[in-house]
Amino acid sequence: MERKVRIGFYALTSCYGCQLQFAMMDEILQLLPNAEIVCWYMLDRDSSEDEPVDIAFIEGSVSTEEEIELLKKIRENAKIVVAVGSCAVQGGVQSWEKDKSLEELWKIVYGDGKVKFEPKKAKPVEEYIKVDYKLYGCPPEKKDFIYAIGTFLVGSWPEDVDYPVCLECRLKGNPCILIEKGEPCLGPITRAGCDARCPSYGIACIGCRGAIGYDVAWFDSLARTFKEKGLTKEEILERMKIFNAHNPKLEEMVDKVFQEVKE
Ligand code: SF4
Ligand code: SF4
Ligand code: SF4
Numbered sequence: 601m602e603r604k605v606r607i608g609f610y611a612l613t614s615c616y617g618c619q620l621q622f623a624m625m626d627e628i629l630q631l632l633p634n635a636e637i638v639c640w641y642m643l644d645r646d647s648s649e650d651e652p653v654d655i656a657f658i659e660g661s662v663s664t665e666e667e668i669e670l671l672k673k674i675r676e677n678a679k680i681v682v683a684v685g686s687c688a689v690q691g692g693v694q695s696w697e698k699d700k701s702l703e704e705l706w707k708i709v710y711g712d713g714k715v716k717f718e719p720k721k722a723k724p725v726e727e728y729i730k731v732d733y734k735l736y737g738c739p740p741e742k743k744d745f746i747y748a749i750g751t752f753l754v755g756s757w758p759e760d761v762d763y764p765v766c767l768e769c770r771l772k773g774n775p776c777i778l779i780e781k782g783e784p785c786l787g788p789i790t791r792a793g794c795d796a797r798c799p800s801y802g803i804a805c806i807g808c809r810g811a812i813g814y815d816v817a818w819f820d821s822l823a824r825t826f827k828e829k830g831l832t833k834e835e836i837l838e839r840m841k842i843f844n845a846h847n848p849k850l851e852e853m854v855d856k857v858f859q860e861v862k863e
Contacts, residue, residue, distance in 0.1 A: 605753055607631075608639035608653040610674055612660030612667045613694065613722065616642065618685035618739040619659055625742050634753055652677045655752055657735075661687040661694055661722035668720075668728055675729040680752065683725045686738040686808050686843050693738075694722040695845040724846055733758060736791055738808040738843070744793060761793040764812045765805050769796035777804050782829040784839055788822040789853065807843045811853060822857055833858045 609619060619642045622628070639647040649670060656678035662668060675681055683689045691698070697705060702721050725731055735744050751758040765787035769776070777799055778785040785804035787796065791812045798805050826836060837854045844850050 604634060604636040605655065606638045606651070606653040607635050607655050607657070607749075608649075608651065608674070608678065609637070609642070609657045610639065610649060610659070610670070611641065612658065612670070612688070612725070613663035614660030614685070614687045614692070616659070618687075618735075621739040621742060622657070622684075622745055625745065627742075627746055631749060631753070635749075649673065650677070654678070655680045655682060655749075657682045657684050658688050658725055659684045661692045662725060662728055663694065663720055663722045665718040665720060671725060671729050680732045681725075681729065682733045682735060682748065683731045684735045685740055686736070686810070687722075688725045689731075689734045689736055690810050690843055691722050691724045691846040693842055695724075696842050698722070698845045727846075734760075736761075736809040737794060741794055761791055762813055763792050764788050765790045765792045765794065765796050765799070765809070768792045768794070769799045772796055772800055774799050777802065778825055778829065782831075784826070784829075784831050784835060786836075786839060789840070789857065807840055809843075811840065811844050811847050811850060826857065 609622065611619060619640075623642055637643070638651045638653055639649055641647050650673065656674045658671070658674060658681065660667075662671060686692050687694070698721060702719065705721070706719065733748060735748060737744065748758045769787055772795070774796060776785075777783045778787070783804040785799060786807040787799060787805040789811055790805055790807040791809040793809055796805075833854055836857070837851065840847075840850055840854060847853075
């Protein structure tokens with residue numbers, strides 16, 4: 601009998617929403633003949649984080665010293681490491697104000713509250729260990745999980761989406777919130793894959809799936825539209841930072857958007 605693929609699901613600092621998304625998928629039952637879930641605290645309190653696995657799914661940003669140690673152990677024990685969701689991939693909304701000191705942030709949120717662990721400023725998993733694949737979104741779409749796991753199980757490698765949310769939004773025939781209402785929709789510079797979830801409900805995208813590759817964002821048309829709608833570089837940068845504060849190219853990217861404006 602062929603050996604089952606061993607899967608672990610680990611949580612760092614997070615809302616547990618990505619795990620919940622995964623746990624609520626009926627499709628997981630179909631995996632069971634081919635896969636063995638060896639660690640997943642949400643489903644089994646007797647899970648051990650020390651077991652070797654073929655695929656480690658990691659949710660959450662790295663926000664304590666203890667989590668750094670856990671990450672190193674997971675990396676040593678796993679053949680493939682998948683960062684799951686905006687917290688693990690981009691540092692999450694908890695990284696939004698990353699330029700403030702830890703002390704200042706702590707005071708704002710917890711006042712004089714004390715904790716038993718040693719807190720750190722939130723960072724993406726990739727800041728500490730090598731990540732082999734990323735599942736984007738807050739939380740990722742169910743189809744992303746199915747695609748990634750299904751592809752790994754057949755011994756292949758899943759592809760990344762490299763086009764912006766606008767493309768899916770146009771395909772759905774949604775009215776454009778940016779053009780028609782002048783709202784700062786980040787769809788043109790955000791990675792697609794959510795089927796334009798927010799604009800489909802009339803809500804402007806806030807970039808939870810992360811900034812799209814530098815070369816494919818629709819810089820020129822976007823810049824012109826932002827300018828026409830009276831949106832400034834600072835406003836767009838601040839909005840992009842909600843989910844992209846750790847992106848080293850973010851400022852450069854937004855600068856480029858605004859430089860493209862032809863007078
Ligand atoms: S990415 Fe979103 S859903 Fe997933 S753990 Fe973080 S906050 Fe929760
Ligand atoms: S800017 Fe927003 S609303 Fe307009 S097409 Fe792009 S994703 Fe859709
Ligand atoms: S539309 Fe934007 S904010 Fe909404 S789910 Fe998609 S990427 Fe995330």
